[in-house]
Amino acid sequence: MDADRPLIDRRPEPKSAGPMTAEPMSAGSRLGRIALVAVPALFLGYFFVYPVISITIRGLTVDGSIHLGVVWDVLRNPTLQRIAWFTLWQATVSTLLTVVIAMPAAWAFARFDFRGKRLLKAVTLIPFVLPTLVVGTAFLALVGPRGATGVDLTGTVWIILIAHVFYNYAIVVRGVGAYWERIDPAIEQAARTLGASPATVLRTITLPLLRPAIASTSALVFLFSFTSFGVVLLLGDLTYTTIEVEIWRQATAFLRLDIASTLAVLQLIGVGVVLILYGRYQRRTAVAFRHDVARPPKPTTRREKALVSSILASMIAIIGIPIGVLVWKSFVEPSGGLGFGNYSSLASLPAQSAAFVDPIEAIANSLRFAAIASLIALFIGVVASAALTYSSRRVSSVFDTFVMLPLGTSAVTIGFGFLVALDWPIDLRASLILIPIAHALVAIPFVVRTTTPTLGSIQAQLQDAAATLGASPWRAWWSVEFPLVGRAILVGGAFAFAISMGEFGATAFIARPGSPTMPIAIFKLLGRPGGSPFGAALSMSVILMMVTAAAIVIIDSIRPDQRGEL
Numbered sequence: 255m256d257a258d259r260p261l262i263d264r265r266p267e268p269k270s271a272g273p274m275t276a277e278p279m280s281a282g283s284r285l286g287r288i289a290l291v292a293v294p295a296l297f298l299g300y301f302f303v304y305p306v307i308s309i310t311i312r313g314l315t316v317d318g319s320i321h322l323g324v325v326w327d328v329l330r331n332p333t334l335q336r337i338a339w340f341t342l343w344q345a346t347v348s349t350l351l352t353v354v355i356a357m358p359a360a361w362a363f364a365r366f367d368f369r370g371k372r373l374l375k376a377v378t379l380i381p382f383v384l385p386t387l388v389v390g391t392a393f394l395a396l397v398g399p400r401g402a403t404g405v406d407l408t409g410t411v412w413i414i415l416i417a418h419v420f421y422n423y424a425i426v427v428r429g430v431g432a433y434w435e436r437i438d439p440a441i442e443q444a445a446r447t448l449g450a451s452p453a454t455v456l457r458t459i460t461l462p463l464l465r466p467a468i469a470s471t472s473a474l475v476f477l478f479s480f481t482s483f484g485v486v487l488l489l490g491d492l493t494y495t496t497i498e499v500e501i502w503r504q505a506t507a508f509l510r511l512d513i514a515s516t517l518a519v520l521q522l523i524g525v526g527v528v529l530i531l532y533g534r535y536q537r538r539t540a541v542a543f544r545h546d547v548a549r550p551p552k553p554t555t556r557r558e559k560a561l562v563s564s565i566l567a568s569m570i571a572i573i574g575i576p577i578g579v580l581v582w583k584s585f586v587e588p589s590g591g592l593g594f595g596n597y598s599s600l601a602s603l604p605a606q607s608a609a610f611v612d613p614i615e616a617i618a619n620s621l622r623f624a625a626i627a628s629l630i631a632l633f634i635g636v637v638a639s640a641a642l643t644y645s646s647r648r649v650s651s652v653f654d655t656f657v658m659l660p661l662g663t664s665a666v667t668i669g670f671g672f673l674v675a676l677d678w679p680i681d682l683r684a685s686l687i688l689i690p691i692a693h694a695l696v697a698i699p700f701v702v703r704t705t706t707p708t709l710g711s712i713q714a715q716l717q718d719a720a721a722t723l724g725a726s727p728w729r730a731w732w733s734v735e736f737p738l739v740g741r742a743i744l745v746g747g748a749f750a751f752a753i754s755m756g757e758f759g760a761t762a763f764i765a766r767p768g769s770p771t772m773p774i775a776i777f778k779l780l781g782r783p784g785g786s787p788f789g790a791a792l793s794m795s796v797i798l799m800m801v802t803a804a805a806i807v808i809i810d811s812i813r814p815d816q817r818g819e820l
């Protein structure tokens with residue numbers, strides 16, 4: 255899954271009272287609640303559920319009838335077995351490495367206060383929202399054929415594992431760290447007072463208490479590594495291939511839609527199991543600790559200062575070295591000197607090949623698609639958030655799971671589903687509107703996770719006062735709640751924009767030659783021989799990285815105080 259990742263957030267309990275939930279319920283209120291659920295349900299039903307079902311049917315159909323033996327034929331294929339096994343074990347190893355490497359930083363952020371903490375915490379988020387192709391390009395610049403280190407790891411599993419750790423680092427740091435803050439330090443201090451060593455306290459007290467958070471964040475890391483597309487496609491050099499990449503290859507290179515559909519179905523089953531486990535442990539993290547988080551102390555002893563400093567230095571190295579090398583290499587011209595030649599070449603590359611996409615046009619397309627995708631995601635996401643807030647507990651629980659489903663589905667599967675299914679009732683498969691719609695599907699859960707907690711925290715008295723003054727539920731929402739939730743909507747919009755700018759998996763299926771996006775252009779530039787296209791790919795990756803980094807600055811500056819962390 256590309257550049258497509260969720261907020262680890264804790265939605266507050268649904269309000270027990272409010273103008274749209276109070277009894278007796280008016281017909282207008284009942285119709286309003288139905289409309290709130292119907293709008294996102296219809297959108298997701300046609301653009302998500304229908305394509306997924308179509309893929310399932312296509313994968314099981316032989317000569318016009320459904321045969322489960324098709325799945326068995328794919329499972330018995332030795333090549334596909336090796337691909338499935340690699341997908342499973344690389345995701346497992348990536349998860350273990352990410353948790354082990356990120357846990358010290360989670361401890362430092364949870365237990366100590368230090369200068370620049372807020373800035374460093376925001377920096378940890380940058381790899382998470384970077385487009386996967388930018389991550390892949392950064393590691394090519396670091397340990398690729400022309401990398402800065404002189405070591406070429408392309409075509410090896412190590413470069414994939416390292417890139418996955420870099421990409422998912424923030425999930426563990428911020429997810430486990432936010433939960434760790436809620437553990438009362440007095441519990442650990444009491445154990446040490448009784449003579450327990452730090453290792454014993456960690457093993458017998460801290461880790462058992464952190465188990466729900468570690469399990470939920472590990473499920474997310476595993477999910478993103480399991481559905482990895484851009485990183486594996488770029489760095490695996492087709493020597494190492496995941497199910498996600500193989501779906502793309504079978505559908506686009508070999509035109510074997512039957513195999514691609516079957517693989518998509520099998521991947522959906524695997525993803526569904528991971529999502530169930532994630533939801534189980536996320537609910538446990540939501541109720542385990544509810545006390546106010548006190549501001550942690552500053553490191554005082556020499557040992558604490560040295561330990562925190564070394565952890566922060568390693569964190570900066572993990573995040574900063576790949577990004578720094580990418581930026582530096584983008585200024586290295588083919589002659590070996592430093593300059594802006596790679597950036598200026600973006601305007602002249604089309605002259606070298608009439609069949610090649612215009613990088614400037616790709617930048618304009620990405621900005622246009624991202625703007626449209628953000629508007630779609632905001633509209634559907636805000637309506638879904640209102641439905642979750644005002645519905646009953648049972649409806650809210652089911653609908654919340656339904657809205658989150660696209661987040662656990664690979665972007666490649668979504669793009670492939672569009673090509674298979676969206677020819678009825680109107681053939682949209684050649685329409686450019688599918689690109690922002692596909693991007694919006696991935697972004698909607700982010701909007702929901704940022705706006706729902708704010709909507710749920712608005713006091714019912716404000717709504718009751720508006721209703722007492724004669725305002726209808728819709729007028730009360732527009733006049734009272736919308737201004738209060740505006741900051742959260744801006745955060746959701748920034749996430750949607752950043753996700754759309756870097757989305758590659760679905761776009762690789764549905765983009766047309768005349769409508770390339772920046773990730774598509776970067777991928778094509780990297781596939782061309784010669785030094786100039788590689789330098790242009792680096793420069794375009796830096797431009798794309800700066801756009802997504804700007805979105806992160808916006809998110810960090812306006813993000814309202816919520817109970818969750820990313």
